[in-house]
Amino acid sequence: MSLQTTRTDERTDDPLLAVEGLKKHFDQSGGVLDRLVGDDTTVRAVDGVDLAVEAGETLAVVGESGCGKSTLGRTILNLDDATAGSVHYDGEELTGLSAGEMRPHRRDLQMIFQDPLAALNPRQTVGEILTAPMEVHDIGTDADDRTERARDLLERVGLKPGHATRYPHQFSGGQQQRVGIARALSLEPELIIADEPVSALDVSVQAQILNLLDELQADLGLSLVFIAHDLSVVRHVADRVAVMYLGEIVETAPVDELFENPAHPYTRSLLSAVPRIDPGDRDERIILEGTVPSPMDPPSGCRFHTRCPAVIPPEEWPGTEEAFRDAFSFRNHVLSAELDREAAKDRLRSEDRGTDEGSVAGYFVEQLLSREPADLPSAAADAIREAADELAAGNRDRAETIVAEAFPSPCEREVPQSREASPGHTAACHRVEE
Numbered sequence: 001m002s003l004q005t006t007r008t009d010e011r012t013d014d015p016l017l018a019v020e021g022l023k024k025h026f027d028q029s030g031g032v033l034d035r036l037v038g039d040d041t042t043v044r045a046v047d048g049v050d051l052a053v054e055a056g057e058t059l060a061v062v063g064e065s066g067c068g069k070s071t072l073g074r075t076i077l078n079l080d081d082a083t084a085g086s087v088h089y090d091g092e093e094l095t096g097l098s099a100g101e102m103r104p105h106r107r108d109l110q111m112i113f114q115d116p117l118a119a120l121n122p123r124q125t126v127g128e129i130l131t132a133p134m135e136v137h138d139i140g141t142d143a144d145d146r147t148e149r150a151r152d153l154l155e156r157v158g159l160k161p162g163h164a165t166r167y168p169h170q171f172s173g174g175q176q177q178r179v180g181i182a183r184a185l186s187l188e189p190e191l192i193i194a195d196e197p198v199s200a201l202d203v204s205v206q207a208q209i210l211n212l213l214d215e216l217q218a219d220l221g222l223s224l225v226f227i228a229h230d231l232s233v234v235r236h237v238a239d240r241v242a243v244m245y246l247g248e249i250v251e252t253a254p255v256d257e258l259f260e261n262p263a264h265p266y267t268r269s270l271l272s273a274v275p276r277i278d279p280g281d282r283d284e285r286i287i288l289e290g291t292v293p294s295p296m297d298p299p300s301g302c303r304f305h306t307r308c309p310a311v312i313p314p315e316e317w318p319g320t321e322e323a324f325r326d327a328f329s330f331r332n333h334v335l336s337a338e339l340d341r342e343a344a345k346d347r348l349r350s351e352d353r354g355t356d357e358g359s360v361a362g363y364f365v366e367q368l369l370s371r372e373p374a375d376l377p378s379a380a381a382d383a384i385r386e387a388a389d390e391l392a393a394g395n396r397d398r399a400e401t402i403v404a405e406a407f408p409s410p411c412e413r414e415v416p417q418s419r420e421a422s423p424g425h426t427a428a429c430h431r432v433e434e
C-alpha cells in the first residue's frame with residue numbers, strides 16, 4: 001500500500017503518471033471494399049481515459065473482458081501508439097516517442113503479463129532472462145555482478161538462487177509468474193503495470209503472488225497499475241480503483257470507498273459478484289445482461305445504458321421504474337438484431353407449437369419480456385406487441401423504430417459527465433449528483 005519512496009521525496013505535486021484524454025483506436029478495415037461500403041471499422045478500445053498515479057500508489061483498473069484494460073496498459077507504456085491524448089511520466093511526455101526515445105524510460109516503466117510462460121523466452125535460462133535486460137540497460141558492473149543481482153532477485157521473489165540455471169518450463173505457473181516479476185524488477189523500475197498477473201494461476205497460488213506484489217510494492221516504494229477483471233482480487237492490493245467500461249473510466253475512488261459506496265451501477269454490478277465472508281452481508285446479486293457491446297459501435301450517450309440495471313425512464317413514463325427497465329430490455333434485444341425468426345420457428349416446432357406469425361410474435365414476447373405485457377402501461381404493452389408482430393413478419397426496421405420511439409431514455413441521449421460523488425470519488429452516471 002502507499003509508502004513514500006525515498007527517490008520521489010523531492011518531486012513536485014504532479015502525479016508520477018498522468019494520463020489525459022488517452023485514446024487507442026484500431027483500424028480494422030480490410031481495404032477498399034470496407035471504405036466503399038462505408039462500414040465504420042474502427043475499434044475504439046480506449047476512448048478518452050484520464051488517470052493519475054501517485055508515487056508509491058497502487059491503482060487498480062477493473063472491468064469485464066474486452067473493456068480495453070490491456071490496451072490501456074500497453075498504450076500508457078507506448079507499446080501501442082496512442083491515437084490521441086497524452087501520457088506524462090515524471091513530468092515528461094511519453095506519447096509519440098519512438099522506440100529509441102522510449103529506451104531510457106523503459107527502465108523506469110515495466111510490465112508484468114497475464115500469461116507468464118508466454119512472456120518468458122523458452123530458450124533462455126532464468127538467469128539469462130534476468131541478466132539480459134540488465135546488460136541492455138547497463139545495470140551492474142560486469143557479468144558476475146549481474147549474475148549475483150539475478151540470484152538476489154530470485155530470492156526476493158521467493159525462489160532459490162539456484163533456480164537461475166533452470167528454464168521457464170521447469171517451473172509451476174506461480175513460480176513462472178515470480179520469474180516474470182523478478183524480470184520486471186531487474187531494471188529497478190519505479191512503476192509497474194501488472195496486466196491480470198494472477199488470473200491465469202490456480203486460486204491457491206493467486207494469494208501468494210498478490211502478497212508478493214504487495215510486499216515488493218511497499219518495500220521498494222513502487223507505483224503499481226494493477227489490471228484485473230475481478231474486483232475481489234484488488235481489494236487488498238489497491239489504494240484506489242478505476243472502473244473501466246467500453247474504453248472509458250466510469251468511476252474512480254479510494255478502494256474502501258468504492259467497496260462501501262459504489263456510485264456507478266456498473267461498479268455495483270461488478271461488486272455484487274464479489275464473494276462476501278458474511279453471507280448475510282450480501283446484497284442481491286445483480287446479473288448483467290449480455291456481454292460488453294462491440295467497441296466498433298459503442299452505444300450512444302452513456303455506453304452502459306444498454307445493460308444498466310438503473311437506466312432512467314423518460315419524464316413522461318407513466319409506470320414504475322422496474323416496468324420501464326423490463327420494456328427497455330425488450331427494446332435492447334430488438335435493437336441488438338439478435339432475434340432470428342427462423343430460429344424461433346425451429347424452437348416452436350421442437351415444442352410442438354404453431355409457427356404462424358402470431359405464434360412467433362408471442363414467442364418473442366414470452367422470451368424477451370420478463371413480465372406479462374398486460375403488467376405494463378397500456379401504450380407500452382401495445383408497442384411491444386406491435387414490435388413483436390413486425391419482427392415476426394420480417395419487418396425488422398419497423399420493429400426497431402417502434403421500440404426506439406416507445407422507450408427512449410435520457411441515458412442514451414446524453415453522455416454523462418464525470419462528477420464528484422465525494423472527495424476523491426468520481427463517477428460518470430446521470431444518477432450521480434455532485
Ligand SMILES: Nc1ncnc2c1ncn2[C@@H]1O[C@H](COP(=O)(O)OP(=O)(O)OP(=O)(O)O)[C@@H](O)[C@H]1O
Pocket residue numbers: 026028043044045063064065066067068069070071072229295
Ligand atoms: N491489436 C488489436 N487490433 C484490433 N482490436 C484490438 C486489438 N487489441 C485489442 N483489440 C480490441 O480492443 C478491445 C479491448 O481489448 P483489451 O484486450 O484491451 O480488453 P481487456 O479489457 O484487456 O480484455 P481482456 O481481459 O479480455 O484482455 C477488444 O474489443 C479487443 O478485441
